Amino acid sequence: MSSAKTVLITGGGAGIGLEMARLLAARGRRLVLVGRDAARLQAAADELYQTHGNEVHAVSIDLSEPGAAQRLLAHTREQGITVDTLINNAGSGVIDAHVEIDPPRIARMLQLNVVAVAELCRGYGEFMKRRRTGHILNIASTAAFQPTPYLAAYGASKAFVLNFSEALAKELEDYGVSVSCLAPGPTDTAFFDNVDPRRIEGGHFFAKGRRGNPREVAQAGVDLMARGGLTHVVGAANRCMIFGNRLLPRALVAAVSRRMLRPSPVKST
Numbered sequence: 001m002s003s004a005k006t007v008l009i010t011g012g013g014a015g016i017g018l019e020m021a022r023l024l025a026a027r028g029r030r031l032v033l034v035g036r037d038a039a040r041l042q043a044a045a046d047e048l049y050q051t052h053g054n055e056v057h058a059v060s061i062d063l064s065e066p067g068a069a070q071r072l073l074a075h076t077r078e079q080g081i082t083v084d085t086l087i088n089n090a091g092s093g094v095i096d097a098h099v100e101i102d103p104p105r106i107a108r109m110l111q112l113n114v115v116a117v118a119e120l121c122r123g124y125g126e127f128m129k130r131r132r133t134g135h136i137l138n139i140a141s142t143a144a145f146q147p148t149p150y151l152a153a154y155g156a157s158k159a160f161v162l163n164f165s166e167a168l169a170k171e172l173e174d175y176g177v178s179v180s181c182l183a184p185g186p187t188d189t190a191f192f193d194n195v196d197p198r199r200i201e202g203g204h205f206f207a208k209g210r211r212g213n214p215r216e217v218a219q220a221g222v223d224l225m226a227r228g229g230l231t232h233v234v235g236a237a238n239r240c241m242i243f244g245n246r247l248l249p250r251a252l253v254a255a256v257s258r259r260m261l262r263p264s265p266v267k268s269t
């Protein structure tokens with residue numbers, strides 16, 4: 001095995017996670033890519049190996065299942081993989097009126113976005129603290145900074161990621177371990193694939209033309225981690241929006257958020 005540092009990226013086979021994998025592979029990192037779709041992970045691993053010659057280990061696991069984080073920890077331990085950097089990127093969102101969402105979808109989303117993140121930070125973070133070195137990057141969202149009607153539980157799950165990351169950063173900062181949190185705004189990935197495009201077209205906050213570039217988001221995450229920063233909101237417009245939110249009454253922010261996020265009614269033809 002080479003002496004290259006190893007980065008484990010959940011959701012490293014697609015979207016923002018794959019872009020981060022590409023950037024880190026170019027910096028010579030050894031990678032562990034985690035996701036459910038084994039074929040897609042293997043395609044990503046093959047691409048990174050062919051382009052950069054990096055060692056890439058693909059692990060197919062569904063992190064929305066209870067106990068999955070423990071299985072991933074056991075797997076890397078059994079394989080003798082030392083994780084120097086953990087990127088908790090895998091996440092999913094359900095965009096709909098909360099009371100109309102199939103309950104198991106809510107449970108799976110919270111298990112993935114919240115429980116798995118906390119458990120992976122617990123497991124790999126303990127090891128990093130003992131070694132007195134390591135980096136953790138958690139991907140939150142601009143949805144973390146205010147209530148998000150029609151993504152109520154998703155936004156709240158990202159508020160958890162934001163608060164949790166900042167608290168953990170303070171617990172670990174004296175042990176040589178940095179914890180950073182990246183908050184992207186809407187980004188053009190498969191994240192929106194399960195949303196009826198007619199419900200978010202036109203001037204909607206999630207309209208395709210308004211979404212950011214996943215490569216730029218990934219670059220912001222890699223840069224944040226490299227400087228050991230605490231939290232970074234991607235994009236000047238998003239930073240302004242969040243700053244403005246802090247100055248306004250919460251009731252007004254919630255009302256504006258509702259107007260911005262309400263899905264458009266689909267007209268029957």
Ligand SMILES: NC(=O)c1ccc[n+]([C@@H]2O[C@H](COP(=O)([O-])OP(=O)(O)OC[C@H]3O[C@@H](n4cnc5c(N)ncnc54)[C@H](OP(=O)(O)O)[C@@H]3O)[C@@H](O)[C@H]2O)c1
Nearest residue numbers: 011014015016035036037063090091141186187189190191
């Ligand atoms: N796109 C946006 O607008 C946006 C904005 C703010 C924040 N974010 C956050 O950014 C992160 C990355 O999202 P993305 O936009 O890159 O979305 P994406 O293209 O849908 O990628 C999601 C990744 O997570 C993996 N994943 C999903 N469910 C999983 C599960 N149950 N177990 C293991 N892996 C799972 C997927 O791989 P498999 O399908 O193979 O499992 C995929 O690699 C998420 O945390 C998301 O909440 C996204």
